[in-house]
Amino acid sequence: MNKLLLESGKYLNPSGEAVSGDIGIENGKILFCGVKPAGWQADEVIDCHNSFTTPGFVNAHTHAAMTLFRSYADDMALLDWLQQKVWPAEAKLVAEDVYWGTQLAIAEMLASGTTAFADMYFFMDQVAKACMETGMRASLSRGLIEADGPQQDQRFEENEQLFVDYHGAADGRITVMLGPHAPYTCPPECMKKVVAMAERLGAEIHVHLAETQWEVDQSMKKYGKSPVAVLNELGVFERGAMAAHCVWVSPEDIEILAAKKVRVVHNPASNMKLASGAAPVAAMLAAGVTVALGTDGATSNNNLDMLEEVRLASFLQKLNRMDPTVLPTRQVLALATQGGAAALGQADSLGKIAPGYKADLAIFNTTAPHWWPQHDLASMLAYAANAADVSHTLVDGRVLYRNGEFTTLDIEKVKAEAGARGLRLVK
Ligand SMILES: [Zn+2]
The missing domain is CATH 3.20.20.140 (Metal-dependent hydrolases)
Structure with missing residues (x-):
């Protein structure tokens, strides 16, 4: 997937404020945030109406x-x-x-x-x-x-x-x-x-x-x-x-x-x-x-x-x-x-939602009761949010976690292997 649009959500900008807008991702990097340029077409769209996107x-x-x-x-x-x-x-x-x-x-x-x-x-x-x-x-x-x-x-x-x-x-x-x-x-x-x-x-x-x-x-x-x-x-x-x-x-x-x-x-x-x-x-x-x-x-x-x-x-x-x-x-x-x-020595390419930065992002679903009322989304993320609110996680613009499912690993096999091995090691 080359071009991905996170549509109509809120996101954490580099100065720590929650702002509204789209985020466009192309070739693993953030191409734009705010307003989608005319003519730019995404291959996949994630509806972010009820979401708050943060740097991973x-x-x-x-x-x-x-x-x-x-x-x-x-x-x-x-x-x-x-x-x-x-x-x-x-x-x-x-x-x-x-x-x-x-x-x-x-x-x-x-x-x-x-x-x-x-x-x-x-x-x-x-x-x-x-x-x-x-x-x-x-x-x-x-x-x-x-x-x-x-x-x-x-x-x-x-x-x-x-x-x-x-x-x-x-x-x-x-x-x-x-x-x-x-x-x-x-x-x-x-x-x-x-x-x-x-x-x-x-x-x-x-x-x-x-x-x-x-x-x-x-x-x-x-x-x-x-x-x-x-x-x-x-x-x-x-x-x-x-x-x-x-x-x-x-x-x-x-x-x-x-x-x-x-x-x-x-x-x-x-x-x-x-x-x-x-x-x-x-x-x-x-x-x-x-x-x-x-x-x-x-x-x-x-x-x-x-x-x-x-x-x-x-x-x-x-x-x-x-x-x-x-x-x-x-x-x-x-x-x-x-x-x-x-x-990690990568301050110029990671850690911010800004054009040119790598699209390593976490999308939080903000519909749960603890996200209301929405006085201050950044503050809620820091002090009120749960890890379970994460709906999507992207690395290099690739969706690795989507609504409880992992796209690149077999979680049942991972749990079975790690579970058995963990028990063996302490015997
Ligand atoms: Zn240590």
């Missing part, structure tokens, strides 16, 4: 295949949770598990209006395969953790091969970064190798950073510096970096993040569930740091619903600052869309 959400930090472990281990401390539950189960993963777990994640994301995700996991060629087949957009990185010689070398080789094979694949829908897991699992010698590889390949870096107070304490003990300062000295931020969490960052750390243009990914549900803390999002934004939102893995959330992150990001910040004016609706929606696009 960018889930800028997740571990998609962790859907396999959803609700298997809840209400535990981060390190106990990792060491006693997650890592032993993950040790049993085979390639096909990751493929089916990722398909399940993609289905969940598409059904809730997410059109792109940044993933860090293993068997990443399987994640790439799932994205190629479903039409989803993603930034992929292979998690790198310090290990004994050959095992570590193999992981590095896998990340390099992933970059060679898939960076820019599927018309640019798939991009690849290097994925050093965190400063505490990838200490300086390991991190130096990542930086050298990033320089050699021209690759960017996706890392977990300053997630817990424990991480900062042990960094101060070992190196006399914060995790942010350690990575900065190692050159991790020099070529473009995306840092998940940044909960425990000092004003000096925030200055570094701003100066080095590090894109911070805030994961409020994960941070609250694991009691990691409240990231100083308002302070980072005030300092000029780019902030995006993410769900983190389904085990620490436990869903991949970006609307929940939008709401929690705003409410957590208000509570933490005891200030109801921080992170207002339009700003928090921008984090989930434009901020996510910037985090």
Whole structure:
């Protein structure tokens, strides 16, 4: 389908206002929004009279295949949770598990209006395969953790091969970064190798950073510096970096993040569930740091619903600052869309409904009671809407989800495969 018209609806414009008009899509991009040019004919029309169209959400930090472990281990401390539950189960993963777990994640994301995700996991060629087949957009990185010689070398080789094979694949829908897991699992010698590889390949870096107070304490003990300062000295931020969490960052750390243009990914549900803390999002934004939102893995959330992150990001910040004016609706929606696009390094082509931008869109049906009365659609999207209101999700102008049906994946098979595999892994 080359030409698609979203007819007579309302949509979220780049400054965060709901406006009325048509959206025309041609060859995967937004051709016009507002008034349809005379003579332009669509091949397919979606009636948007009762709809509100928004840029697709960018889930800028997740571990998609962790859907396999959803609700298997809840209400535990981060390190106990990792060491006693997650890592032993993950040790049993085979390639096909990751493929089916990722398909399940993609289905969940598409059904809730997410059109792109940044993933860090293993068997990443399987994640790439799932994205190629479903039409989803993603930034992929292979998690790198310090290990004994050959095992570590193999992981590095896998990340390099992933970059060679898939960076820019599927018309640019798939991009690849290097994925050093965190400063505490990838200490300086390991991190130096990542930086050298990033320089050699021209690759960017996706890392977990300053997630817990424990991480900062042990960094101060070992190196006399914060995790942010350690990575900065190692050159991790020099070529473009995306840092998940940044909960425990000092004003000096925030200055570094701003100066080095590090894109911070805030994961409020994960941070609250694991009691990691409240990231100083308002302070980072005030300092000029780019902030995006993410769900983190389904085990620490436990869903991949970006609307929940939008709401929690705003409410957590208000509570933490005891200030109801921080992170207002339009700003928090921008984090989930434009901020996510910037985090992926694609701010000039993603995250806005404007001519020339890629047609990655979510269409919300506004007929349910919670959409009335319609004082302010942008505010309702941020604070009142449900993921279940999504009627259509488009990536590159292609409809991947339509009225409860997936056009590129067999949801019954995905549920059966992921369901059986998830149960096997924790036996
Ligand atoms: Zn994570």
